[in-house]
Amino acid sequence: MLSRRTELVSEVDPTGATRASPLNLLVNQWLPVRRRSGQLDTISPAQIAENDDPAVALDWPRADFRIAALEFLIGLLATACPPKGARDWFDGWQVPPDAATLDAAFAPLAHAFHLDGPGPRFLQDFEDLVSDAEPVERLLIDSPGASTLRQNTDLLVRRGRLADLGRPAAAMALFTFQSWAPAGGAGNRTGLRGGGPMTTLVLPGDRPTLWQQVWANVPLGRPAEAEDLPRIFPWLVPNPSRDVVPEDVHPLQCWWGMPRRIRLDFAMAEAPQACGLTGMPDAVQVRSWRQRPRGSNYIGWGKVHPLTPHYALKAGGEFLPLHPQPGGIGYRHWLGLVAAAPDGLRLPGDSVATWRDEREVDSQVSARLLAAGYDMDNMKARAFLESEMPLPARADDALATRLVLSANQVAGLLRSAVRYALFSAGATVKLDSELLSSLRERLWEQTEADFFRLLSQAPADVSQRRLVRLRALALALFDEAAPLTPENGGAAPRISRARRNLVFALTGFGKEGAALFTTLGLPAAEAKAKKKGKAA
Template sequence: MNLVSDAWIPVRRRSGARDMIRPAQIVERVKDDPVVEVMWPRADFRNAFYEFLIGLLATACPPVDQRAWVAAWRRPPAVGELDAAFARIAHAFCLDGPGPRFLQDHAELDSGPEPVERLLIEAPGESTIKRNADLFVHRGQVTALGRPAAAMALFTLQSWAPSGGAGNMTGLRGGGPLMTLVLPSDGGSLWDVVWANVPCGVAVRDEDMETTFPWLAATHASGKGGVEVRMNVNASPQQCWWGMPRRIRLDFENTPDGVCDLTGMADTVLVRGWRQRPYGPKYAGWVGMPYGAGGTVHPLTPRYRQKAGAEWLAVHPQPGGVGYRHWAGVVVDSADANRLPASCVAVWRNERARDAGLSEDPRLLAAGFDMDNMKARSFVESEMPLPGTQDEDRQEVLDELARQCVAGAKMVADILRGSVRDALFGKSDVPIDATLLSDVRERFWTGTHDAFFALLHQAGCGDDTEADLRRRWLHRLARVAMDEFDAMVTFEPDMDIGQAQRSTLARRRLAAALAGTSTEGRKLMTELDIPAPPQKKRKTAGKDA
């Protein structure tokens, strides 16, 4: 099975019709009945498949510059054109059979078999099963995969590989990176989504095939005496799409009447197990390196550093998902330039949004595994509006307004959480990140989410001044914060006097901060660039008194 020339991708067209296509067919019938959705039954597969398609185009036939990108945006290539471009690299995309296999070790691996379900990132490992601790994600849910699902499980694991014990290396962006994508229009075609995020560049050269697709050559093993895989040293920059940190070989089994446990699709070849060896390639220094003229090495992942001059790291999902609180660093540069959005987002907002000529606001998709070392806590998938303006100067003003609003909201969220802790627990040693207090903060973010994007929309229309918008934003923050405090801290007739005093003082602290009359409040007003109310002079008793 070849992942370029065979039809293996389950999709839905705008008419509702289901189809199985090969990659080049994403432009088939793009005008009258385009492909609008991939029908993988798992969210991680769907999002990883975006990376697969974007990487395929970025490797085989990327736009050489912005003019070429605009041309293909307005007039997508024909199926035959994509087939011809993909044919040059098709030999690297054989999943099974003799010779090199897609994302599998170049050599046969001598090791015992692993059950196929352990290709899935959240599946319980051997230690968990031995301790009979697979309480929430049970063993034995998937015993056989058809080749399409096996290909996606393999690509997802290799691209997002978390830490997995001694010798099991993490992915090129670290374990469980955050992926961000621009969704250019509501209900747009799959081609629109993919092409909106493909970086400019040049197609892979024939002489770079082995350094782009690492399974075509002997593995750069890590461990004692091993070597690191570095860009432009022993790897092509385009290997960022095709990283292979794990040494894996799938075991294929001919099964005339086989059925995939995940998709329910029939296949004459199934994967029931796989083999692995430790100490696959160790990727080093990739996150801070440039990808052509497009920005970070992996155009779909934002990055950060602890301080200026420190090493750049890929952003990873955290509990609570991705929302407007992450605006600085996921959509725009942070004020200190230590958090940068993925280059696909930056390029869209700085160039492509204007050239695409869309009248509606695009959206931002953020997805990835929230990992606790080698344990998957959840899969995060969030969407939010990505508003902007056609005027470059106005866009800078809006971006600064957004930074201020998010920074102010973070201050209020922290003060709210601290006030609730003071009211409920006083001077006890209850940690500030306790679940109860974290939930208070999360509800605050949820309660102000819609107001944030409404404010940016109003700012883009230009009907209100920035000062008016900031005051309106503070009013919304205050209302949600006070409502949340009152919902958590209730005054009862039989309340202990000490608890009543704590609650009263805590509410007074929150109210003073939101009014700008306390030290915390003055800092909040400074952050939002709102004049603080004048301080009242304290009366002092004279000697005669």
């Protein structure tokens, strides 16, 4: 039977009573992991590189906690002991540090990572806040908000899912919330990267250890100096409402942004109780939290966070963090997640770019891309999206760009053809309507395997194969959406004309067809010769 070791320490006061010691996130064992053998365990951050039955996955019961915990560990190494150069990174890849080495590197930061107890508290306001208590479940980004509860519309994600959290789960909920904080009403700031940012991580090799997953994404840098810590960890000093630009604080604050003024409420139990989320016992439970508005307002942090792709709306414009959108994450997002878009307006995260430029060659292993994040509708979480895909070498970028752009062009042709076929002239139908968007999504989904297969094989006639596949699928989807049936008899002329024009473009004719052939690098289509005044 799988077991999990827990070692949240306790102490005895002068009266002989036992009480829980404050939880320190760098000293205590609080991270749930699964080891290569399948054994469940709880470790401290310094144990992530253990070689004897190494940890291979974080074992939080929520996907957002798992991704955020990877961010926490990457940010911790980037702050305490980043590689100084490519050689230093390679040494850490070849021979991971032992727990004692990491403990020594983390020690100068430990005072900033107390979750409870006296003094500064991790990611919590420097002052004790006077405010109404909120139930702890509302620290979870997907929990229904106050407006949803008032209107009694919490239908899919119900209120009252959990009443308390042990300190490990509360710490992870707090970090996730502060890192990805969505809009929260007047004065409640979004995260440093905006609400619900996209996170992209490199997963190296077939069965990477937890250390390899983390180290693959740690940027180059220098360990934080003692005098810089108040500019890195904003909870170490009083932090009244202010605008925070990168020039005013240390760049490492990108890992430790604190947009919300929050204090957790800790309650001591007579005996250890099971956490409402993980089941792990803890003598201290968090049942509520308090917040005040007007925390740090992060401005101009585009292109700073290494794990997030960025985009600009126009040349010379400000770069903004990318956020997941409805429809999931797939190869259609390749330009911007994996490689820069040709127009330079979409850029992958630095961790992905660094891996493909340098670390893939040094490590001599292939990798996959993990992309994840909340699809947010202002304050409401519509879904948590997570996707993995192969991460081919940089040499494949030109071909990948052609394949992605051609699919985007064909998806646009299909969408326009179906709209023309089904709706009369003058009808108000947006291109992002559910029907037209679903056709576009299905084309992307059904060509994803073909995309990676062509990238891996790169046959001589790759462009022609791509065209044949896109043409066949687009016409099949058109015929399904706009069939020539008796029920559509009145629309038959429009349907026939729309299909003919779609075939025309997919054969390379017209402005759109010529653009498609140019993207694929195919020779321009030639019109058939006319005979006796009639088209042959």
